[in-house]
Every structure is written in structure tokens, then in C-alpha cells.
Amino acid sequence: MDRLKNIINQRFNLAETLYWVLFIICLMLKCLYFQFTTRLNTDPYLSSVNITMLLSSFSILLIISSIIAFAFNKLRFAALFIINLILTVLLIADTNFFRYYYNLITIPVLFQLDIKLMSSVNESILSQFMIKDLIYLIDLPFMLMGVFLLSKNVRKIHISRRAYRSVALLVVGAVTFLSVFHTSNLNSFAYNNNYSAKSLGVFFSHYYNTKLLIEENLLEDDSFTQEDKDSIIALYESKESEKNVSDSRLTGIAKDKNLIVVQMEALQQFVINLKINSKEVTPNLNKLIGDSLYFDNVFYQVAGGNTSDAEFLTNNSLYPAKEGAIYHLYPENTYHSMANILKGKGYNTYSLHGFEKTFWNRNKMHMTLGFDRFFNEEDFVLDDFAGWEGQALSDSSFFRQSLDKIDTSKPFYSFFVTLSSHHPFTYFEDFDFDVGEFQGTYIGNYLKAANYLDKCIGEFIADLKKRGLYDNSLLVFYGDHSAVKKIEAEGLLQLLDMEYSEQEWMKLQKVPLIIHYPNQSKSEVISTIGGQIDILPTIANLMDFDAPYALGKDLLNHDDDKGYVILRDGSVITKDFIYFNDLREIYDFTDGKPLDLKLYSDKITSYINELSVSDIIITKDAFKHGFEK
Known part of the structure; x- marks a missing residue:
């Protein structure tokens, strides 16, 4: 009986590991699709800027995974699916918006996209959607099926083990990110939102632009000196x-x-x-x-x-x-x-x-x-x-x-x-x-x-x-x-x-x-x-x-x-x-x-x-x- 239980646990652990790996791989592929289908990044594919972007995107996905691993216990599979869905929607929106405006969606842009503006430009933006963009959605049915199958046998993980797993992912992600971060031209970020995305990936660019917005509008002194x-x-x-x-x-x-x-x-x-x-x-x-x-x-x-x-x-x-x-x-x-x-x-x-x-x-x-x-x-x-x-x-x-x-x-x-x-x-x-x-x-x-x-x-x-x-x-x-x-x-x-x-x-x-x-x-x-x-x-x-x-x-x-x-x-x-x-x-x-x-x-x-x-x-x-x- 114990042997059977161990076998079931081993298979479940293997299935869970595969689910985590699929989460990272699928989002990584979506990131790469965005970077190259918008021509933000171009060939040669193994150029230094592309490798930097690849490593940065991978490291940020590891950091996101570390947060999910620690914050969620029995609901970790549902959390992975929901985060995947949210990031997928963001990438689809970025892709269509970028093709029209040659820029990422940012918080100031969202503020200006009122109902009337969107209703007037939606034909222009939606016309940018291509059949090949369905690649963003291919993994979602399988990931959703995995949630239902794995949730039936999901077990709570002790907080110490969750913390260990989370720290491991965080350390690998942070070290990888820091190793490529300073190779980018940080001064260019102030003038070009696209450069941060091209250099360090779309997810970093969203983080950086949000951070910059908070610093400039909430933390910095806006008085005329x-x-x-x-x-x-x-x-x-x-x-x-x-x-x-x-x-x-x-x-x-x-x-x-x-x-x-x-x-x-x-x-x-x-x-x-x-x-x-x-x-x-x-x-x-x-x-x-x-x-x-x-x-x-x-x-x-x-x-x-x-x-x-x-x-x-x-x-x-x-x-x-x-x-x-x-x-x-x-x-x-x-x-x-x-x-x-x-x-x-x-x-x-x-x-x-x-x-x-x-x-x-x-x-x-x-x-x-x-x-x-x-x-x-x-x-x-x-x-x-x-x-x-x-x-x-x-x-x-x-x-x-x-x-x-x-x-x-x-x-x-x-x-x-x-x-x-x-x-x-x-x-x-x-x-x-x-x-x-x-x-x-x-x-x-x-x-x-x-x-x-x-x-x-x-x-x-x-x-x-x-x-x-x-x-x-x-x-x-x-x-x-x-x-x-x-x-x-x-x-x-x-x-x-x-x-x-x-x-x-x-x-x-x-x-x-x-x-x-x-x-x-x-x-x-x-x-x-x-x-x-x-x-x-x-x-x-x-x-x-x-x-x-x-x-x-x-x-x-x-x-x-x-x-x-x-x-x-x-x-x-x-x-x-x-x-x-x-x-x-x-x-x-x-x-x-x-x-x-x-x-x-x-x-x-x-x-x-x-x-x-x-x-x-x-x-x-x-x-x-x-x-x-």
C-alpha cells in the first residue's frame, strides 16, 4: 500500500513539475513570438541583444513563478493558469497595439483610451490581428485541462518547503537577470519605451514603465526648480x-x-x-x-x-x-x-x-x-x-x-x-x-x-x-x-x-x-x-x-x-x-x-x-x- 502511495506521489510530483515547466515554456514562447512578430527584435537570432532579451524574459518568468510558488498552496495550479491567461491577454493587446502605434500599452496610454477613443480606433487596432496570432491561445485548453486533473489530487505543501522552492526560483531568476541587466544602455530607457522591451523583454518593459510612472508622478518633486x-x-x-x-x-x-x-x-x-x-x-x-x-x-x-x-x-x-x-x-x-x-x-x-x-x-x-x-x-x-x-x-x-x-x-x-x-x-x-x-x-x-x-x-x-x-x-x-x-x-x-x-x-x-x-x-x-x-x-x-x-x-x-x-x-x-x-x-x-x-x-x-x-x-x-x- 505504501509502495502504491509512493508511486502515485511520484507520478503526481512529476506531473506537477511538468505543469510548472509548461507554464514557463509556453509563456517564454509567447514572449519570443511577440518580440519577433512585431519586428521589435530581428535576425540574426543569436545576436547579443536577442540573447540578452531571451535571458531576461526567462529570468522574469522564474521570478513570477517564485511568487506563485510561495503565495499559493492548494490553488497553485489555478493560479498558474490565471497568471498565464492574464499575461497572454496582455501580450495579445501589446501585439495589436504595437503593430498600429509601434509602442507598448502603458498606464498613461490606458488612461487616454476612453470608450469613445477605443470605439473609433478599434477597427485600426483590431485590423492588426492575424491568424498566426492564435499561437497565443494554443496552450490554454491543455493548461486548463491540467488544472482540473491535478487539482483532484493536489496536496498542501508545508510553508518551509514552499519557501525553499520559492527562494530557489527567485535566486536563479535574480542572478540571471542581474547578469544581463547592466549590459543594456539604461540611459536610452528614458527616451524610448521600446528599447527596454527590445533589450530586456516585454514583461520587464511593463515593470519598468510602471515603476517610472510611480516615481515620476508620486515620488518625485514636480515643482519647477x-x-x-x-x-x-x-x-x-x-x-x-x-x-x-x-x-x-x-x-x-x-x-x-x-x-x-x-x-x-x-x-x-x-x-x-x-x-x-x-x-x-x-x-x-x-x-x-x-x-x-x-x-x-x-x-x-x-x-x-x-x-x-x-x-x-x-x-x-x-x-x-x-x-x-x-x-x-x-x-x-x-x-x-x-x-x-x-x-x-x-x-x-x-x-x-x-x-x-x-x-x-x-x-x-x-x-x-x-x-x-x-x-x-x-x-x-x-x-x-x-x-x-x-x-x-x-x-x-x-x-x-x-x-x-x-x-x-x-x-x-x-x-x-x-x-x-x-x-x-x-x-x-x-x-x-x-x-x-x-x-x-x-x-x-x-x-x-x-x-x-x-x-x-x-x-x-x-x-x-x-x-x-x-x-x-x-x-x-x-x-x-x-x-x-x-x-x-x-x-x-x-x-x-x-x-x-x-x-x-x-x-x-x-x-x-x-x-x-x-x-x-x-x-x-x-x-x-x-x-x-x-x-x-x-x-x-x-x-x-x-x-x-x-x-x-x-x-x-x-x-x-x-x-x-x-x-x-x-x-x-x-x-x-x-x-x-x-x-x-x-x-x-x-x-x-x-x-x-x-x-x-x-x-x-x-x-x-x-x-x-x-x-x-x-x-x-x-x-x-x-x-x-
Whole structure:
């Protein structure tokens, strides 16, 4: 009898051990699937960063297991299953969110994802789900079956034995983690949430971001200190010293004229002058470029706020938040925005967007930014729909109705935000524009969406000319963010006949910036490297007003050789190099050859200091609490 009992116990112990092993292996495989299906990590699979991520993820799962082993006794199998289920749901959410926003879900992001926002973007996010993602769920039925079978014979384990098992798992996990933790570039974590996930795994990234949130919002002193003020002043002084006071190209050429800015949804630069079957994708924008200033080296700089970040960058010349959206996090701050500046000069200021006023918290934020009136979905006749699964007012109707809402009898600033070409682009699959072999594909649908947007822009320009506004206004058109995520890179590279590399992919992350000043007839291409943060200072030069708190540069009066753009993740692009903050690698901008990072480290540090100063300005509301230049 005792022998039989021992055999049963041995088999049960073996089954329990297998269950624990399966728990760790299954979650480990899910972690690896997330890291590589999102292309956060790439081949070669045995690279140092991938091995570090693998060991870190494994060690964190051991630490989680140690907590379960000590905290739960007879319910330990149920606890393992529930934790597995929770982490699986988190990974699925991360996967779909990452494919759309190229960022992990964080607590600030969850705060901004209210019901209305989620209901509006769910098509875009859910469209990222793929059949292969079912791999996340394959183990759950078997793990659940194991819970029922093992729970029938489960026995309590004495606390001393539980403690021994827990400590053993904890020690192995902690030692393994500490052995790889200090090999990561910890300084990059402050600028790039993705780097912590790429380097040490998705679970560590969630832990780190939560820890950082608690420290910054609950433990740190958020008062505006003299040290903060000194940091801001030092940056502004360094920027002022870089300016050449003799440079005044086109200064004041649009002084006292109307300002019309159009933010074009998901329009990337590669569609400009692109032809499919001998037909231009953007014929109207191409024609506009023919008598405008065209900036062909402008990169988007948005982060977790996506479209709203582009609005913020353009109107304030400050950087977006490192996670979440400023529109949700800091809507009551004081900003020296373009609308506020022009209001001080007697301009009427309008913002217009044919969607829900609460989306991205625009109803509050646009008021903060100084717009006299925000025309939204409630102010338009919803007579035509196009794009975004047919739930959005068409850009054609949006432009047609908008100009009637503006008092054009006196100087005005109008800020238009288009919508029809919003991801996903499946609405345009049957749109009458031949994309040849790309018909029915993601890239084909996007090209059709871009062509539709271009058609609407053409109608808008014709209306401006008809109303006498075209030659009495400064016109600014720019794209807000990417349309083609890395997961769709293969189709884009096929379209452009390119081979993938991190450097070439980075170069594709440009958006068109087109500026037409009154009575301009001669075109010019400006190739100074810059970003959306530079739009406000460039407009300020053309309209001859001061924007002393802008962190960007005037692209018309900046040395081409000194052009640069800083991305929110801490990466830097100049005419000489491309620096990837997550990789801690630097390459020649022209030929893509690797460079010695040590030779550029001081320059890169000075560049990304702008991110830190911008964060101080925003998080501590510096313009309201004691900062003046």
C-alpha cells in the first residue's frame, strides 16, 4: 500500500513539475513570438541583444513563478493558469497595439483610451490581428485541462518547503537577470519605451514603465526648480547662438497674410511624384510643389499621441510626451502656441476636423492652444463619408464646408486636420485608381487612399483660388505620421524596388512639407534635414513674428550641413549620420556604413538633451510656473 502511495506521489510530483515547466515554456514562447512578430527584435537570432532579451524574459518568468510558488498552496495550479491567461491577454493587446502605434500599452496610454477613443480606433487596432496570432491561445485548453486533473489530487505543501522552492526560483531568476541587466544602455530607457522591451523583454518593459510612472508622478518633486529653469535657459541660449542674424531668406514675405495649415492624415513622402502604371498618385500635390517651397527631408516625430502629436509639434514646436498623448496628459498647461501668438496680433484662429470633438481630447486642447473656435463633427452636415471604414466625413465634404465657416474678411489662422486617409485603408479597395499588381493589398489600398486625399486637396486649392485666398495666404501642407508600419515593409519595398535595411527604412519615415507663399511662382526644393517641430519657426520667419519658445529651427535659414532631426525615441538623423538609440549604433547617412559611436557621442548627447528640456517644460508646466526668457 505504501509502495502504491509512493508511486502515485511520484507520478503526481512529476506531473506537477511538468505543469510548472509548461507554464514557463509556453509563456517564454509567447514572449519570443511577440518580440519577433512585431519586428521589435530581428535576425540574426543569436545576436547579443536577442540573447540578452531571451535571458531576461526567462529570468522574469522564474521570478513570477517564485511568487506563485510561495503565495499559493492548494490553488497553485489555478493560479498558474490565471497568471498565464492574464499575461497572454496582455501580450495579445501589446501585439495589436504595437503593430498600429509601434509602442507598448502603458498606464498613461490606458488612461487616454476612453470608450469613445477605443470605439473609433478599434477597427485600426483590431485590423492588426492575424491568424498566426492564435499561437497565443494554443496552450490554454491543455493548461486548463491540467488544472482540473491535478487539482483532484493536489496536496498542501508545508510553508518551509514552499519557501525553499520559492527562494530557489527567485535566486536563479535574480542572478540571471542581474547578469544581463547592466549590459543594456539604461540611459536610452528614458527616451524610448521600446528599447527596454527590445533589450530586456516585454514583461520587464511593463515593470519598468510602471515603476517610472510611480516615481515620476508620486515620488518625485514636480515643482519647477531653479535647476529646471537653468536647463531650459541654457538650451535656448545655445540655440540662439547657432542662429546667423544675417540670414533672412524670405523673412516677412507673408507678413500680415492669412495662414492656412493643412495636416494630411497618414501621408508619407514616398507617394510624392510616385507613378503607378504611368499615373501620378498625387497629381495635385505634385502640381502645388511646382510653384511652392518643398522640403524633402522632413521626418515625422510623433509618439504615442500619433495624429495629436503631429498637431502639437506643429503648433508648439515642442516634443511629444515619451508615452501617452500630451493632449490627454497636459491639456491645461500654458503653451506659447502658434494660435496664441497670432491671436496676440489680432488674428482670428480656427481649427477644423470632421470628427468627434472629444477624440484625442481636442475640444479641451484646441482651446488651450488658443483657437477661438474648434469646428468638429457637430458643426458639419454629414452628407458624404469616405475612409476609416466609412465612419468619417469625407475630406471632400470637409473642405467644401469648412471655408464657409471662417470669417475671411479679416486676417485668420485656420488649422485643418484631414481624416479620410486614416488606417485601415480597406475602404478604398474599390476606389477608381489603378494600382496594378498591388490591387487588394495593404499598399494598394493605401495608394488609393492617398490618391483620394490628393483629389480633395486639389478641390480645396481650386476653392481657395475661387475665393481669392490662394494668393492672399500662406499655405502649409504636411503629413502627420507614417501609413506603412514595419509589418507591411515587404510590400512597400517591392513598390519602391528597394532592399530592407534599418538605415533605408529610417529614410522612408519622411512626410511631405509644402509651403506656398503669396504670389509665389517659382518653386524651390529645400533639403535641410528637419522635422515637424521646425514648422512653427519656419512659418514665423515667413510671417515675420517671434516664436522665442520654439525648440525647432527655421528650415529656410539654417545651414544645410547642420540640419538635424531628433525622434522621440532618442534617435538622431543628420546629413552625416543616422543614430539608432535602441541599437546604440550609428551609420553614415549616405552609404549606410557603420561609424564609430565614440566619435559622435558628445554631439548626440547634446541633441537628445532637447528631449529632456522639452519634458521639463511640459511636465512641470514651465511657461505657467515661473519661466520667462
